[in-house]
Amino acid sequence: GRYNSTAKAKAAECGVPFFARPEKGQLSEFIGVIAEAFLVLGGDGWTLHDAKGELYFSPGSAALRVGRLFDDVLLRLCELKAGDSVLDGTLGLGADALICARQVGPTGRVIAVESSLPLYALVSEGLRRAPPFSDSATIDVRLGHSLAVLKTLESHSLDCVVFDPMFDLPKRSSASFDMLRTYASHEALDEATLAEARRVARRWVVVKGGRYGKEFDRLGLTALKLTRFKPLVWARIGPA
Numbered sequence: 001g002r003y004n005s006t007a008k009a010k011a012a013e014c015g016v017p018f019f020a021r022p023e024k025g026q027l028s029e030f031i032g033v034i035a036e037a038f039l040v041l042g043g044d045g046w047t048l049h050d051a052k053g054e055l056y057f058s059p060g061s062a063a064l065r066v067g068r069l070f071d072d073v074l075l076r077l078c079e080l081k082a083g084d085s086v087l088d089g090t091l092g093l094g095a096d097a098l099i100c101a102r103q104v105g106p107t108g109r110v111i112a113v114e115s116s117l118p119l120y121a122l123v124s125e126g127l128r129r130a131p132p133f134s135d136s137a138t139i140d141v142r143l144g145h146s147l148a149v150l151k152t153l154e155s156h157s158l159d160c161v162v163f164d165p166m167f168d169l170p171k172r173s174s175a176s177f178d179m180l181r182t183y184a185s186h187e188a189l190d191e192a193t194l195a196e197a198r199r200v201a202r203r204w205v206v207v208k209g210g211r212y213g214k215e216f217d218r219l220g221l222t223a224l225k226l227t228r229f230k231p232l233v234w235a236r237i238g239p240a
Contacts, residue, residue, distance in 0.1 A: 014143075157200055
């Protein structure tokens with residue numbers, strides 16, 4: 001319908017086929033027949049649909065964190081201030097990138113990298129259509145692998161680099177988070193990417209993980225002794 005031209009343009013940008021759903025057709029009729037999943041544009045923005053359900057972009061979790069910026073663990077570990085620059089190597093649904101953009105403000109810089117095409121399309125369009133905070137840095141969303149993006153950046157050119165990879169031992173979660181796990185990249189953070197992050201960072205590289213996972217041991221990271229957010233562990237290392 002009226003969103004076809006916008007949807008066609010996004011399909012062309014992402015290199016995926018465009019499908020014009022019949023006006024009275026139910027999307028469920030075409031899932032598993034035309035494609036396993038659809039990125040759908042409607043009056044409420046973009047939504048990712050598959051046989052299990054739907055996933056939409058919402059800055060709600062980031063907005064809640066803005067109310068307690070003084071005690072946000074990520075911001076505290078990065079020591080972010082107005083005008084700083086950050087690379088989020090694992091965009092996901094964008095909560096960390098949004099909270100960093102709010103903290104560094106319009107004079108700051110945030111680059112966010114996502115290797116999953118469905119999540120890149122969903123979140124980049126969501127941010128473009130409805131930026132949640134007026135006094136934030138614009139988030140430069142890039143499709144690709146964080147290692148490749150880091151290699152294009154000069155040494156010590158950003159203040160901080162952050163990673164929140166999918167946990168190797170996930171805890172029980174909501175249906176929407178389970179769907180996020182379906183489309184998110186499950187590539188483990190590797191030593192080469194961590195080394196590039198340390199080369200690019202001027203201040204800190206911050207990594208988030210699951211408390212009972214083995215990723216920190218594999219990477220030689222030491223979990224910080226934090227008393228809050230018990231399901232999570234955090235590590236912070238300086239620049240190379």
